[in-house]
Amino acid sequence: MRHVISLLIENESGALSRVSGLFSARGYNIESLTVAPTEDASMSRMTIVTTGSDEIIEQITKQLNKLVDVLKVVDISEAAHIERELMLIKLRATGKDREEMKRMVDIFRARIIDVADASYVVELTGKQSKLDAFVAAIDPALILETVRSGICGIGRGERVLKL
C-alpha cells in the first residue's frame, strides 16, 4: 500500500541524511522525498511517499519518531488529504508542434514559462497521475528533459500538522 508520511524535523545539518539513512538501513522504500523549511525556519517539513504493509508502515512511523531530531510524524494518507507535485518539462517545439504543444498545455492547465526558438519549458502542477498523463500525452521524441519535485501533501480541513 502506498502511504504519504509527513513529518516535522529540526532544520539542522544532517537531518535529511538521518531520515534517508533510516530508510536505506532498514530496507524501506522511498518513492519520493521532499523537504524544505516551514514558516518557522527552525523546522523543516518533509513529505515521504513510501509503500509497505501495515506492519511496515507502523514500523516506519515508529522509527521516524525515534529519531531525536524528529518533532512530529503523521501518515496523512490515512485520511482526506491533498497531494501536489510540480513538474518542469522541456519540449522540442518547432513548426506545427509549437501550436500543438500550446494546445496540450491549455488542456492540462499547464503554463509555458520559457520560450526559445526550438523549445518550450512547461510548468505543470497537480496530482502525480495528472503529471503522468501529461507525459504520456506527449510524443516521447519531443521530450527533451523532465524534472519533478516529488509530492507535497497536506491534510484537508481541520487536520493540522504543527508543533
Next chain:
Amino acid sequence: MVLTGAEIVIRCLQEEKVEYVFGYPGGAVLHIYDALFQQDMVRHVLVRHEQAAVHAADGFARSTDKVGVALVTSGPGATNAVTGIATAYCDSIPLVVISGQVPVAAIGQDAFQEVDTVGITRPCVKHNFLVRDASEIAATIKKAFHLARTGRPGPVLVDIPKDITAQKTEFEYPKEISMRSYNPVVKGHQGQIKKAVQVLLEAKRPMIYAGGGVVLSDSAEQLTRLTRLLGYPITTTLMGLGGYPASDRQYLGMPGMHGTYEANMSMHYSDALLAVGARFDDRVIGDPANFAEEPRKIIHIDIDPSSISKRVRVDLPIVGNVKDVLDEMIRQLESGEARPNPEALAAWWKQIEEWRSRNCMVYKNSDDIIKPQFVVQKLWEVTGGDAIVSSDVGQHQMWAAQYYRFDKPRRWLNSGGLGTMGVGMPYAMGAQLAHPGKPVACVTGEASIQMNIQELSTCKQFRLPIKICNLNNRYLGMVRQWQELFHGGRYSESYMDSLPDFAKLAESYGHVGIRIDKPADVEGALREAFTTHKDELVFLDFIVDQTENVYPMVQGGKGLTQMILSAEDL
C-alpha cells in the same frame, strides 16, 4: 568564566561527575588531553586500542547505572571506536563518546586523519553532534549525557574539531536541558496496565519473559516482587540474566537458541506472555511464524515503541519505563482482591516440572579432559556466584550464560546484540574500575581474547586484577559447531594454529599465567587465582575438549519447540 573549548570539555565531564574516561590521544584531541592533564577530578584510562576504550567505557556502564565515557582522536581513532559504539547501540548502553575532528576549515578537504565521523557513526548511535563553535560545547555535552541515559539508553557521539577546542568562550554548564523534539515516555498508560493485570490474572498458562530492559532500568527488585506475587514461571534472556535470581524455583533459565527446554516450551505453550524490556529477538523466539502458531495473548512493556510489534504482533502494548510500569502493576495487584486461578496454575506448573525433569543442561563430564561447562560451574562455586563475569562471543559465552547462575543484575556483561568478539577483557576492565576489590572474571576463548589481547598492557598499568578464564579449544568453537552440524563437518578456517603460550604471554606483561589441562586441577587453579593472586591479573588457560558443542540448541530459522537437547538428538 572564559575557558578554551578543551577546558570546557573537561569541565563538563567534571560537572557530570565522570570518574573515568577511557581513551587514546592523537593530534585532533591534543588540546583536550592538555586540559585533562591539568586537573585530577576526571581520571583517564589509557587503553592500547580505541575499540577497547569504548568497550571498557561500555563495561563500566553495564556494571553500574552510570554513563560510560570514551575519548578518541579523529580519523582512525574514530573508526576504531565504531565497533565499540555499535556494540553499545545494539544493547542500549548509555555512552558518551567524544571524538576529535580536523579543524573546521579543513573539514571536507581530505585532511590528514579526517573522516566523516558523524556520517560513519550515524546508523549506530542514538544521536550524534558535530560541534561548530566553542560556545556550543557545554550545551551539546549536556544534551549528549541526557540523551544517553534517558528513554531507551544508547551511545551518543560528540565530534569536536581541533580549532574549536582552542577557541575561548564564556563557560556555564546548563543545569537543565530540554529538547522539544525529544520527550521519552516514562509512565505507562494506566488503562493498559489495568488490562494487562487482568489478562495475567485470567491466564491459565502464564509466562514472564524479561530482557535487558529490566537490568538497564534497575528493576530487578520490582520484577522479582511481581513474579513472586503472581507465582508464575519466568525466563530471562541473555541480556536479562541476573534480572531475576537464577537460583529461584520459579526461574526456568534462559530462553532461545541455547536456552533451556523448559523455558522454550513454556514460552511457546503459554496462553499469556508478559514481555518485560525484551524484544523477541531472532535468537530468542526463532522463527516468528512458528512462534505465532500457538495462540497466546502477548503483553509487552518497553520504553521504545518501535520494539513493540516489530517481530511479533502484540495484543497489549505498554510504552513506558519498565520500573514505573512494574511498580504500577504491583500496586494494582496488591490493592485488588483478584488472584491467579490456583488450579490452573498448579496444572501449568506440573507440566513445566515435567519439561524441567528432562534436565537439559546435563553434560557428560570427564576425568581426563576438561569440559568447558565444568570450568564455568567451578568458577561459580569458587566465586560463590558473586563475581562480575564478562564474556566474549561464541561457545564460551553460551556456557558462561548457562552455567554461571546469576542472582543479581549488572553482574553479567556480554555483547548480546552485535555479538562482538573482543569485548570480554575491556568489559572486565571497565567493571573492575567501577568495582575495585570485587572479583571480576572474564570468560573467553583463545580466538576472542586475541581480538583485544593488547589490553593486558592496560591492565598492568592500571593494576586491574581481573581473572581471565580462557576456554581454549583451539577452534572458533561456535563456527566449528555450525560447520559440524550444518556444513558436513568441513571445518573451513575455524581451526587456529600457532597459538601463543597464553600463560607465558601474560607473564611477559607482568601478570600471572597458569595453564590447566586436567579436570582435577581446575578448582585448585581457580582458588589460587581468586585467593593467592587476589590482587593480580591471572590468565587461566584451560585446555578444554575440542569437540564439545553447546546444547540445547534451536537451529537458526527453526521454532522453539524444535530443540536438539544433546548430541544424541542429531
